[in-house]
Amino acid sequence: MGKIAKDQPDAGLKSLNHYSNRLPLWRYWPRQKLLPLIRYETPYLAWVQEKVRTPALDSYFAFTANLGTHTFFMVFLPFLFWCGHNSLGRGYDWTPHRENTRDTDKTNNLFFIRLVHILAAGVFFSGFIKDLLCLPRPLSPPLQRITMSGSAALEYGFPSTHSTNAVSVAVYAIALLNAPDSTVNPQTNLVLQVVTYLYVISIVLGRLYCGMHGMLDCVVGSTLGALIGYAQYSLGPAFDDYILSSSWVEILAIPIVILILVRIHPEPADDCPCFDDSVAFAGVTLGIDVGSWYFTQSSLAWSEPLPGTIPYRYESLGLVKTVIRLIVGVLCIFAWREVTKPTLLRILPPVFRSLEKLGLLLPRRFFKTASQYTTVPSNLKDHDVLPSFSEIPSIITTIRHPRRRAVSIGPQSEADAYETLAYREKRRRESQSGGSRDSPVGGETKPNGAPILSRKATTLDQYEHMMGTGSPNSAMVDIDANILRSSPLPPPQYEPSRSDEKDVFSQIKKPRVRYDVEVVTKLVVYAGIPWVVINVAPPVFEFIGLGVPY
Template structure:
C-alpha cells in the first residue's frame, strides 16, 4: 500500500509542511511570495540597525498599541455614549472588515514574518508575533481609520473650524505614519506586508466613507428578514475562514470582530426607534445638559458593564456548551476546525485559559495601563517566536544547505565565523553589510546556525538525530508551545463579542436613564 501524501518522509516534515497542508491554489501563490519576503529581510535589518535609538524603540513600541484591536475595543464605546453612534458604527464596520479580511489573507497564504535574526522584534505585546505576517493588520486598521477620518474632516458637512480641521488632519497623518513605519522599524513586518495592508485599509476606508451612510440607513430601517439574512451572512463568513497550516490566532480575532459587527448591526436595528425625539439609531446625549462629571461616570459605568458581561458569560458558556457540542458531534452536525480539540476529547474546559483576546480580562487592565505609562517596558526578541517562524527558519536553512552543496553561493560571513576555532556566533551591533544580515537568516537564535552541519553536530542538544530532525528539534525547542484550544471557544467568542454592542447600545443607555445619568427631560 502506498504512503499517504499527507505523511512526508521521516526527517522532511518541515520541508513538506506547507505543501502537505495547503491545497495547490493556496500553496502556489505562497511559494511565489516567499522569495520577496526573504529578499527584503536583509535590507530591513540594515535600515533597522542604522536608525535605531532607545527613544525610537520606546516611541514605536508605544504607538503600536494605538493600532491594536484592544485599543479600539476599549475606546469605541465612548463614541456611542457621547453622541456619535453613527461614527461608532462606521468605525466598527471598518475595523471588523480590516481585522477579518487581513486575518483571512493571513490564514489563506500562511506567509511568515521577515526572519529574526537578522531582524530584532521590538514589541510591548508578544501575542502579535504568533500570527502570520502578510498582510499587516496594524497597517490595515490605521490606514482605514485615517482614510475614513480624513474623508469626514474634508466633507462639506463638517462643522469644524479650519484651524481645528487642520490640527485633526495633522494628528491623523502622524498617527498613520507612526503605525505603518513602526511595523517596519520594530521588525514585525516587511514592505510587502505593510503595502498590501495599507492598500486594504485605504479600500475599506473609502468604501465606508462613500457607502456607509446608505448602509446605516438600511440597518435602522431593515425588516426582520433583512437583518436575519445579514446575520447569517456574517456567521457564514466565519465558517468559511481558511484553515491555517500552523496554530495561528488570526481566526480568533476574526471571530471576535465578526461578533462585534453582528452585535452592532442587530442592536442598532432593534434599538432604532426606542428614543422619542432623537434620530433613528442614536443614543440620547447632550453635554450641556449632562455635564462633564456625569459624562465621566457614564463612561466608567458603561465600561464596567462590558467587563461584567464578559466575566459572567464566558465561563458560563464554557460550562454549558461542551455537552451540547458532544451531542451535535455524535449527530455529525459539527465541522471541526484544525487545532481545536473537539468536545468528545475533553470533559471540561479549564477556567484559567491563557487567552489571545481582543478585549482583555478586567484583572489585566492595571498591567496594560502600567505598560502604556512606561513605554520603555518593551521586549526585544531575537529568534523564532511562532510555528510559522520556526518552519521558515528551517526552510531557509535547507535552502542555504542546498546552495552550499551545489556550489552556487559562497559561504556566508556568519558561517565562516562559526568555523573559526573557539568561534561563538553572536548578533553584533557593528555589522553593516547586507551579506552579514543575509548570513544571519536561518539562524534560529543568536548562538546557532543550521548552515554548517558539522558545527551543528558538535553543539546540538539532539546529536542522535539526523540533520533535518536535529534542526527541527532545535528550532522548535525555542518557541513557546501553543495552548490547547477547544471547539466551544469559537461559539463562546462569537456570543460574548456579539453581546458587547448589545450592552453598549441597549443596556448601558437604559441604565444611564434609570439612575439619572441620561439626558434630563424637558
C-alpha cells in the same frame, strides 16, 4: 486533531514540505511566489534597523503600535457611544424640520459608528489573507523584534493588520474632513489632517522599524486598508439605510452572512490565532448592527441629531456624572463577559458532543473537539480583543512605564520555526549543488551564468548569513540601556541535526490548547458587547439617575 498539534515539534525534518502537505495547490502556489520577496527584503530591513535604532525611537514605535490595534479602538469606542456619538452616521439629516441645517457632531457621528465596521472588515479580511497564504514574518535574526504585545509574533505576517487598521481609519477620516459638507472649521481641519497623517505614518513605519513586518506586508496591508476606508465612505450610508429601514426578517441577513464568513475562513497550516480575532470582530459587527437596529425602534433612543442616538447632554450631567456614567457602562460590559463566557464554556461541551455524534459539526484544525475533553479549564489565557479584569493591572503598568519593551531575537511561532528550518534547508541544498544563493547583495547570476552584480561584500551579506541561524531569545530592555546591536555571525552549518530542529520548536512560545466551543463562545460574547453598550447600558443609566431629559 489534538495529536497533530502535539506531534508538530517532532516534524522538523518536514520543514520544506510542511506547507505543500498542508495547503492545496491554489494556496501553496501564490505562497511560494511571494515567499522569496519576504526573504529578499529581510537583510535590507535589518540593515536599516541597525542604522536608525535609538532608545527613544524604540519606545516611541513600540508604544504607538498599541494605537494601531483593534484593542485600542474597542476600549474607547464605548465611551463615544455613551457620550452621544453613536449614530449610524447618515449623509443627510432625517428630521424634516432640520433638513436645511447641519449639526457639528455629524462628522463625528459618521466617523465613530462606522469605525467599528472599518475595524471589523480590516481585522477579518487581513486575518483571512494571513490564514489563506500562511506567509511568515521576516526572519529573526537578522531582524530584532521590538514589541509590547506578547501575541503579535504568533500570527502570520502577510498582510500587516496594524497597517490595515491605521490606513483604513486614516483614509476614512481624511475623506470626511475633505467632504463638501464638512462643518469643521479650516484651522481645526488642518490640525486633524496633520494628526491623521502623523498617526498612520507612525504605525506603518513602526512595523518596519520594530522588525514585525516587511515592506510587502505593509504595502499590501495599507492597500487593503485604503480599499476598506474608501468602501466605507462610499457605501456606508446605503448600508446604514438598510439597517434602519429593515424589518426583523430582513435584518436576519446580517447574522447569516457573518456566520457564512466565519465558516469559510481558511484553515491555517500552523497554530495561528488570526481566526480568534476574526471571530471576535465578526461578533462585534453582528452585535452593533442588530443592536443599533433594535435600539432605534425603542422609546429611549433620540432621533436627533440622527436616529438611534443614545441620550446624553453634558450640560445636564456635568463632569462627575459623566465619569460615573462611563464607569457604570464599563462595569456592565465586564459583567456580561465575566458571566456569559464561563456559562457558555460549561453548557456547550455536552451540546457539541451530541452534535458531533450526529455528524453536524465541522471541526477546525488546532481546535480540540468536545469528544476529546470533559471540561474546559476556567483559567484560559485568551487572545482577546477586549482586555479582561485580570489584565488591567498589566495594562496600567505598561501605561505608567512606557519605556519598557521586549526585544526578541529568534523564532517566536510555529510559522517562524518552519520558515527558519526551510531557509536552512534551502541554503544547504544550494551549497551541495554548488549553486549561488539568492542573496540580495551580489553573487547573483544571469541565466547564462554571467554575474549580474559584482562588488565587495558589505554588512548586508552578514545580515543575509544571519537568516535562519538564531535561537529563541527574549529580554526586557530599558530605554536608557544600550541597544542590543546585531553582531556579525558566522555562516550557519548547512546540515542542522534533528536535535537542533527539536530545539527550535521546544523554545518557541506555543499557543495554548483551544477548544471547539470557544468559537461559538467568542462569537456570542463579542456580539453581546455592543448589544450591552447600545441596549443595556442606556436603560441602566436612566434607572440610576444618570440619564438626561429629551
